Amino acid sequence: MNGRKFDAQVVFTPKNSPRGQLMQQYVLARIVNMAGIDIGLFDYDRHNSIYFFVLNADEQIYLRYGGRDAEDAGTYLDLSSIELAMRRGLKQHELFKAGKLPKQPHPAPMFPQEIVSLKREIIDRNRCVECHLIGDYIAQDQEKAGALDKIKTLWPSPDLKTLGIHLDAPKGLVVGKTEGAAALAGMRAGDLITAFNQSPVLTFGDLQYRYGKLSRNASAIKLTVERGGNERTLTLKLPIEWWYTDTSFRFWTVEPLVYFTSKPLAPDRKRKFGFEANGFASEVTGVDPLGKSLKLHTLRPGDIIYAVEGMATSKLTRNIELYIKLTTRAGERVKLKLLRDGRPMEMTLKTYRQYFRKRRME
Amino acid sequence: MTQGKLNTIKLFMLGIVVWSAAIFISPTSEHRAAAGPVTQQPEAAQANDRLIWLDNYEAALNEARATGKPIFLEFRCWP
Numbered sequence: 001m002n003g004r005k006f007d008a009q010v011v012f013t014p015k016n017s018p019r020g021q022l023m024q025q026y027v028l029a030r031i032v033n034m035a036g037i038d039i040g041l042f043d044y045d046r047h048n049s050i051y052f053f054v055l056n057a058d059e060q061i062y063l064r065y066g067g068r069d070a071e072d073a074g075t076y077l078d079l080s081s082i083e084l085a086m087r088r089g090l091k092q093h094e095l096f097k098a099g100k101l102p103k104q105p106h107p108a109p110m111f112p113q114e115i116v117s118l119k120r121e122i123i124d125r126n127r128c129v130e131c132h133l134i135g136d137y138i139a140q141d142q143e144k145a146g147a148l149d150k151i152k153t154l155w156p157s158p159d160l161k162t163l164g165i166h167l168d169a170p171k172g173l174v175v176g177k178t179e180g181a182a183a184l185a186g187m188r189a190g191d192l193i194t195a196f197n198q199s200p201v202l203t204f205g206d207l208q209y210r211y212g213k214l215s216r217n218a219s220a221i222k223l224t225v226e227r228g229g230n231e232r233t234l235t236l237k238l239p240i241e242w243w244y245t246d247t248s249f250r251f252w253t254v255e256p257l258v259y260f261t262s263k264p265l266a267p268d269r270k271r272k273f274g275f276e277a278n279g280f281a282s283e284v285t286g287v288d289p290l291g292k293s294l295k296l297h298t299l300r301p302g303d304i305i306y307a308v309e310g311m312a313t314s315k316l317t318r319n320i321e322l323y324i325k326l327t328t329r330a331g332e333r334v335k336l337k338l339l340r341d342g343r344p345m346e347m348t349l350k351t352y353r354q355y356f357r358k359r360r361m362e
Numbered sequence: 363m364t365q366g367k368l369n370t371i372k373l374f375m376l377g378i379v380v381w382s383a384a385i386f387i388s389p390t391s392e393h394r395a396a397a398g399p400v401t402q403q404p405e406a407a408q409a410n411d412r413l414i415w416l417d418n419y420e421a422a423l424n425e426a427r428a429t430g431k432p433i434f435l436e437f438r439c440w441p
Contacts, residue, residue: 011410024435028413029434031435050438056426130439
């Protein structure tokens with residue numbers, strides 16, 4: 001459901017409706033400005049314009065509700081599943097009060113004013129500290145300091161669909177359809193996901209959050225599902241680039257820009273040229289004229305790039321453009337090995353910074 | 363048509379225009395929710411069957427301590 005509509009339907013829930021009666025068992029709070037909020041405690045992908053937490057007065061978080069995919073901010077927003085989450089939150093609260101839930105350590109506090117560029121650009125100018133600004137300025141400061149973990153920071157929310165898990169969104173974590181890695185691991189439609197790598201998950205928000213925290217070098221995950229009253233744990237082998245999603249809805253462009261496009265060679269062509277099956281040999285499909293005018297490279301469509309700085313393969317990606325973006329800082333040069341008209345040659349490509357957060361970074 | 367009747371019709375037409383403009387400009391409840399704070403005085407909420415939403419996190423913690431209720435906390439990026 002569209003985020004604005006969802007927000008309105010939740011906020012203006014009639015008090016005496018079934019959902020309203022459920023909500024009256026909570027203290028309801030709605031925050032529209034992140035200034036003064038402990039973002040260390042309330043950690044989530046800041047490009048969700050709507051996100052919920054259920055917690056208690058001791059700041060023990062019981063669950064999260066929210067999360068999105070690259071296609072649509074509303075894929076997982078649903079009035080039935082939020083009611084389900086509220087019921088689960090109340091149950092967790094009862095367990096906590098009965099001493100049956102372990103107390104979680106409080107994460108290190110962090111406040112928006114500690115983010116140097118955010119403070120300078122937004123807080124000191126009395127502007128609203130919007131959620132996405134926190135993520136944007138953290139990334140910007142990290143990049144300036146040369147400490148940006150691109151894969152984890154710029155792709156913070158991997159998509160479950162990459163694993164072949166299609167949830168029946170109104171039912172929360174009930175699986176609607178499986179394919180790919182999930183189907184191979186034995187997951188079935190109707191399974192209820194209850195834990196991610198042994199940590200309990202109560203909502204899609206919980207699951208996506210934990211999945212997002214996974215090391216990008218991980219090769220498998222364990223998902224526990226409930227089926228027919230029994231729990232079983234399935235091991236899903238992660239496909240290459242499992243963390244990759246379209247970032248166009250975010251406020252950033254992943255730097256550096258390379259000014260060419262390419263397409264990985266088909267397996268038979270890799271064999272023909274003697275390239276590794278898992279290597280990132282790719283054919284250049286397009287060259288941005290700006291790259292030529294800025295004298296960044298002299299690639300031509302049809303060139304086959306098979307190594308970057310001597311590397312012909314990577315555990316992270318088979319996409320050569322992505323490999324350069326992940327391993328190079330804007331402005332650095334990289335040596336490419338390529339075939340042009342069947343003849344090997346080397347070329348230096350200068351990467352380039354155009355903008356960050358959709359504007360030039362000073 | 364007499365001048366009096368003409369004035370009455372003019373006044374009526376003007377009324378319709380003003381009323382239409384008021385309807386057009388007035389935000390719907392959905393728009394109001396999307397636009398930001400919806401906190402209201404408890405008495406007002408009671409009166410119109412609306413839930414009470416606090417817009418201050420510390421106040422929510424205090425309320426949770428006082429009532430023993432858990433907190434349902436929404437972060438809504440403006441707008």
